[in-house]
Amino acid sequence: MTQLLWLRCDLRSRDNTALNAAMAAGPTVALYVITPKQWLAHDDAPCKVDFWLRNLRLLAERLARLNVPLLVRHSDDWSGVPAVLAQVCQQHDVRAVHLNQEYGVNESRRDAAVAKRLRADNIALHSHLDQLLFAPGTLLTRSDTYFQVFGQFRKLCHARLQLGVPAVLAEPAAQAPLAIASDPLPEGVEHFAATSAQIHQHWPAGEDGASRALDDFAEQRLDDYQATRDFPALDGTSQLSPYLAAGVLSPRQCLHAALRINQGEFDSGSPGVVCWIGELLWREFYKHVLVGFPRVSMHRAFRRETDALPWRHAPEELAAWQAGNTGFPLIDAAMRQLRATGWMHNRLRMLVAMFLSKNLLIDWREGERWFMRHLIDGDLAANNGGWQWSASTGTDSVPYFRLFNPLSQSRRFDPDGSFIRTWVPELAHLSARDIHDPAALGGLFDAPAYPRPIVDLSRSRERALSAFKHLAELRP
Template sequence: MTTAILWFRRDLRLDDNPALQAALRAHERLLPVYIHAPDEAAPWQPGAASRWWLHHSLTALQAQLRARGVELQLARGDSLAVLRDLLRTSGAEAVYWNRQYEPAAIARDTRIKQALREDGCAAHSFNASLFVEPWDIRTGQGGPYRVFTPYWRNARAQLQPRPGAAAPARITPCSVNARHAVADLALLPRIAWDAGLRESWRPGAAGAAEALEDFCAGALRGYREQRDWPAQAGTSRLSPHLHFGEISPAQILWKLEETGRDAGAAWREAAEPFLRELGWRDFSHHLLYHFPHTPLQNLNPQFDAFPWREPDAQQLQAWQRGRTGIPIVDAGLRELWHTGWMHNRVRMLVASFLCKNLRLHWLHGARWFWDTLVDADLANNTQGWQWTAGSGADAAPYFRIFNPVTQGERFDPDGAYVRRWLPELAGQGFKSIHSPWREPALLARSGYPQPLVDLAASREEALAAYQAMRSMG
């Protein structure tokens, strides 16, 4: 009987898992392994919220595998060394895995694939997390896309809904002594700050399937109109499940296809904006693959000369903890701190305030999001921050500066979102919950801070800085 090693990474599911299916087609026995090697992702090792999610997702995957008769091996250390040791002790002939697209992961996987093949071991990798591989889609001139709309037009035409292969009912194991338990990976916080995460999420493939089912049965029908309203449950909240591979874009596409057959044309039309948002996820990976320097450097080199302010530690901490004095910005940052997630419309407002009103480099925000988001994804995080800063592909012009007061009045008109996350303002009776500084007596009584900066003045200073940068180039 032949044996294969299945190397799990961020593909923590059994349904629609190409590497799993390929291994089972070619071999009788399977040795599944997860190797905890965070330093191999340097300088973007997983943040605290991501580690929390990973602990629970691995626990869920372990239970799924046990129900099918096989144990998930958990290991720590250098990935190549661990794989070589498992190959020796198990007698396996091949290693299968699903691809990752971050620069450090590509370099590691290329090195490992070459080393294993030189050892005489077969090594196979697959696409399990994107609609289209980053290298499989090009402009008419043969280069990478920098603008989303033509990218998505090309990619959308290639999408073919298909049912993914179901998880096997039984897997024949290869017996190797277990190395570690999930707890040994020390992923959970030493100080229990994670109560809000536990209240908000159900990591694992079952949680992902439940979230998709609920979304298709409910909020998807009004997604086009309601996705920008942070007080409403108008989005799918699938982003962390997608990041950890508990569900694939192909599974979501097939679910939309299946549901749309019975739901009718109006429902299918409502689903298209959501599918387009999944397209943005693919586009972010396309950009990261073709421009691997962008997690730390501007895509647009003109912004290398931008006069960012030196960060003031107290001011930056006030932003991080939701004490800027701008209610919808602070509500978003407190939602993030409590739940590990933030509504996408509010993410843009929070980022715009940091980059344009405080005029701090986007990396300060990208690093904070990286540590606190359960859906922290290098491609999406990089693209989102560079888009807001004006330095990335298809970016918002730098002079597009969100006014958080008017944005709050438009997308949180009754202040429900702000009142939920800023309880000190909830019962004060402000005429405008989004600009409490206009009522000094009530503001003083609430204990809520004055704004860190004047919105109008800081906007003008940001525009002047932008013009100064342009005059240099």
């Protein structure tokens, strides 16, 4: 029986659960559905859509070596996907569809609609665990609820990993050629602007390059990860998140690479390895939260009471934050890095999120949306989780009275100003002491193109604390 592999965010041939299962069951055809209006509705960034297409082209070459034809179909949004799959199944006499699970309210509704349509046509649907190490619903508290505290979630993950680490699947062997031609792949997608050559160079596509980047990080920098990951001017992070978000790498491949250099240990041994595996589990945690508490993927705060916070409507300040013109050099450097590369250093993501949601008291959803519209690694669960953590509206979030001070953070984590000089060149002439707070120079500040601070840090801190304290007073 002909099998159909429905590709989504799993653009690889190695360690692809659905691909292996489909090819083991019979002759396999792959399908990718382009849905531009759905991507627009989800605020997917042009650089991310371009990254998907670049990876899809290279995956098509790998599938061709496996004699798996790749079909490409179009539907404005996900409402038309069930009919698209049904038509492909009818055209090619497909009797079973294989997919890797995705998470989120819209994704779940789409897949349920597809399952209903295929069931009506007597076509089997096989759903596989692939994006995660553990299926949502299999890691629960003692009261059979989803975890709300990461530390407890991580502890259970470690206990389960002690029982066995999920295996990495080899690329399947080539099947016999099929009399089905692959479809040409589009160079671009309507509504999504072309991506710069700089981003192409910064984020090369393909699982071969992604695997090399993973191995290089594991062998050269992972041991020092805990010590270097907070310094944006250093090459201290893995920068593998775009490949994980698009499914060019799997979390299993990442976990095995880490364990390989740490003698199989995930909770002892190298502090760098233990710390990085913790980051993989944060990714896991936020996807489980997405399933257990679906309101977070519906523009709702995890902590319902925080919906009553008096968010400010301050369009000029929001625009200054978006453009990297706040007058706080590290904030501005981070925001400019995002627009130029489609990526931002993890500590800086927390810093700029706290600045927007607390110092400016602007709704965290404005920042969440802006990030998704620019991030090449944009992921609903991780992005929402990170923003709600920083804004103190989410699960296991930072206490409301904790605000990162952008000036002290700048002096601590970019001590010589290297990162700032890279992204805010109008300040490059300042000394390592002055570059963090040029406004303190007063009349001696000689950089007319750079703005004065848009907010007083001390007063804005008191404003945020007052808003949260008043919220607490309103609770019964």
